[in-house]
Amino acid sequence: MASTSAQILTSFGHELRACLCFIEKASSAFDKALITDGLERFGKREAEKLHFLGPKVRRDANRKRPRDVNYNPKTLYLPPDFLKNLSSGQRQWWEFKSKHMDKVLFFKMGKFYELFEIDAHIGAKELNLQYMKGEQPHCGFPEKNFSMNVEKLARK
Numbered sequence: 296m297a298s299t300s301a302q303i304l305t306s307f308g309h310e311l312r313a314c315l316c317f318i319e320k321a322s323s324a325f326d327k328a329l330i331t332d333g334l335e336r337f338g339k340r341e342a343e344k345l346h347f348l349g350p351k352v353r354r355d356a357n358r359k360r361p362r363d364v365n366y367n368p369k370t371l372y373l374p375p376d377f378l379k380n381l382s383s384g385q386r387q388w389w390e391f392k393s394k395h396m397d398k399v400l401f402f403k404m405g406k407f408y409e410l411f412e413i414d415a416h417i418g419a420k421e422l423n424l425q426y427m428k429g430e431q432p433h434c435g436f437p438e439k440n441f442s443m444n445v446e447k448l449a450r451k
Contacts, residue, residue, distance in 0.1 A: 345377075348371075388400070419432075422436075
């Protein structure tokens with residue numbers, strides 16, 4: 296069962312506020328969410344750019360594979376060649392997310408909360424959020440809807 300509590304963290308690099316919503320089995324929610332519209336729109340990009348998420352090559356932060364007894368599904372190994380091609384904001388998001396793969400990360404940007412990449416698929420599927428324009432999976436909502444969306448997601 297998911298916890299309804301949320302932990303607010305401050306991200307210093309870009310003065311963004313990040314909120315982690317604790318959701319049990321977020322990776323399976325991601326797998327289910329990707330089967331929807333996101334697969335059609337972002338599937339090719341994700342297969343190429345995010346190849347390290349694939350079940351045959353995925354590793355945790357200690358480079359253990361899922362079949363290893365010491366594998367930690369809450370973390371993710373990020374290949375250096377992937378990180379070097381990211382903007383500073385994207386790198387910040389991925390580095391933080393790679394330590395919290397079992398959580399949904401909400402970034403507060405101005406008066407909105409934004410969900411990116413993996414979390415955008417969950418937001419689109421579970422919160423009925425619309426993907427924004429662009430190549431990267433991305434969706435969001437006004438800050439006034441934060442409590443409602445966190446509660447809705449935590450109940451799922």
